[in-house]
Structures are given as C-alpha cells and as structure tokens.
Amino acid sequence: MRRGIYLIEEVDFRPMNSRKPLEYLTWLTRYKKEDERLDRPDLTKGLSIRSREIDLVGAFYAVGITGHPQFKAVTLWDCHGGWDGGWRQMMNIYDGVDDRLFLSDIDDLRFSAFSRPLGAVHGSPAVADLLAEEYAAPFYLFESAQVRPGAALDYLAAVREERAPVLAEHGHRLVGLYEVLFCDTEVVTIWGMSLDDHLATQRAHDAALGLDDEIAPDERLLDWRKRAREFLDGPWRETLLAPFPGSRLAPAGVD
The missing domain is CATH 3.30.70.100 (Alpha-Beta Plaits)
Known part of the structure; x- marks a missing residue:
C-alpha cells in the first residue's frame, strides 16, 4: 500500500x-x-x-x-x-x-x-474508498494548523486517537489526516458533517464553557483544545466548506 x-x-x-x-x-x-x-x-x-x-x-x-x-x-x-x-x-x-x-x-x-x-498518515481514509462507497456530506470542516517543527505526525496521531472518536459521536466523519509535505510545521485535517451536527457540536462546546444551559455540555471538546496546544506553534483555524455541484464529494443528486 x-x-x-x-x-x-x-x-x-x-x-x-x-x-x-x-x-x-x-x-x-x-x-x-x-x-x-x-x-x-x-x-x-x-x-x-x-x-x-x-x-x-x-x-x-x-x-x-x-x-x-x-x-x-x-x-x-x-x-x-x-x-x-x-x-x-x-x-x-x-x-x-x-x-x-x-x-x-x-x-x-x-x-x-x-x-x-x-x-x-496512518488512520487517514483513502479518498478513493470514500468515493467508492459514494460518501458525501453537505458540509466539510477544513483545519489548517501550524505545529512545532517536527510535531506534525505526533499531532495527527493525537487527532486520530483522541479527537476523532469524540467528533464521530458528534456526527463528524474523518475524510483526511494530512502532513503538509516539504515542510515540518503544518498539518491539514478534513471532516464531513451535516449542518445539524455542526450546530449541535458548537452548542455542546458553548455549554461546556457555561455559555449555553439548554443543551448537554461535552467537556471533551474543551479538553482537546488544551491537548492540541501541546503541539501547536502558530495559527490554528477551522473553516467550513460547501461542496460545489459537480464535485465528487458533493451529495448525490447535486450536479
């Protein structure tokens, strides 16, 4: 392989x-x-x-x-x-x-x-396999993070072992765990999810901060951010992507 x-x-x-x-x-x-x-x-x-x-x-x-x-x-x-x-x-x-x-x-x-x-890296799905099963999501979460020199693989291993199971419970499917090549300070992760799962995850995070008393908190979301700081050495950002009609990762029937 x-x-x-x-x-x-x-x-x-x-x-x-x-x-x-x-x-x-x-x-x-x-x-x-x-x-x-x-x-x-x-x-x-x-x-x-x-x-x-x-x-x-x-x-x-x-x-x-x-x-x-x-x-x-x-x-x-x-x-x-x-x-x-x-x-x-x-x-x-x-x-x-x-x-x-x-x-x-x-x-x-x-x-x-x-x-x-x-x-x-280890644990990253082959996108070809996702396409073969006709997986697609309404939205994708795109993370780009700057890590300490040489810490990329350690960070991604922690994501795989500690963060992915938590996000899976919140309806997020791992699409990619990637080391940015030709440098040793950046990683990219990609996740697929529905709008409802995105919103519920944000509210569970807010509840863990004590800022939303109408939904159950998930302290693990806060724990991950603390854990991630052990590897980070610069900007970290997550943003949302909407698949364009005709894209192979767009939901079926969207063309």
Whole structure:
C-alpha cells in the first residue's frame, strides 16, 4: 500500500466579484469530468495537463462567515498512484518548462492560488474508498494548523486517537489526516458533517464553557483544545466548506 499523496489548493478572487468563484468552479468541475475519459495524460495548450490520475475529488466554495477571506474556493486533488502516479505527471509538465505551461483558459479569473502537497498518515481514509462507497456530506470542516517543527505526525496521531472518536459521536466523519509535505510545521485535517451536527457540536462546546444551559455540555471538546496546544506553534483555524455541484464529494443528486 503506497502512501496517499494529495494536493489542496486555496484560490481567492479580487476585486470582490461573486461571479468569479462560480465561473471558476463550474469550469473546473466540467473540465475534470472530461478527463475521466482519457487513456493517457496529455499536456494541452490552454489547459495545462489533463489526466484522470490527477483526480479532482473535492471542489468547494469556502463559507466566508466562518473565517475565510471572501471570496475563496478550495480544491482537493488525489494523485492516483502516489509519487510515481499523479504526482509524477504533475511534475512532468515542468521538465523543460514547456511554453504551454504558461497558458490557461482561466487566466485573470483568479487573483491568487496557494497549493500545498499533502501526505496521508496512518488512520487517514483513502479518498478513493470514500468515493467508492459514494460518501458525501453537505458540509466539510477544513483545519489548517501550524505545529512545532517536527510535531506534525505526533499531532495527527493525537487527532486520530483522541479527537476523532469524540467528533464521530458528534456526527463528524474523518475524510483526511494530512502532513503538509516539504515542510515540518503544518498539518491539514478534513471532516464531513451535516449542518445539524455542526450546530449541535458548537452548542455542546458553548455549554461546556457555561455559555449555553439548554443543551448537554461535552467537556471533551474543551479538553482537546488544551491537548492540541501541546503541539501547536502558530495559527490554528477551522473553516467550513460547501461542496460545489459537480464535485465528487458533493451529495448525490447535486450536479
């Protein structure tokens, strides 16, 4: 079993124009659906590389009210075959720096994009397996955390062993536990849940703080935040993502 290699990309759009993320996500999901019919990877003028092994498994509209700059899109890519599969194909486009690399149908649509390669760790589900069972959620929780140098794997192990069981009781399903590659100070986790489960979890947290007396508290939610500080060494943030219609992690019938 090879390590799962993924890529997450955050894209923002300026000046603020609500149509730009719609145009981008619509273009991207349709373009990648066409790739599912390809027999081999191809470097094409205006589209960069086309390959079904570089699989767009998640395309999301970031919920700005949860802490993202508006407007933002987030995409999650699965490099089928790991380092020697989709990752190799992406790297091949830089061999010789072909002039086709600098052409795109979506030039000037995005203001900026920030890509991070991710390596799955023990206990992280294979996204391909989630797709095979047709798993999808109405919302996804996206965490990015800066940890002490060298503490990424320890933090993710604690998430797997201590936090995941608690969140599972609150209706959150683990989608990914990832070490951000080519650095030793950042991790990413992704969870799927319903809106009702999201709201109930927030209220259980508030109740544990003594700020909501209408719902049962869950002190374990507070305990995790204290435990997490043993590994953190900088910003930590969770934000919500809404799967875009046509995304493979969008609920069935949303297309």
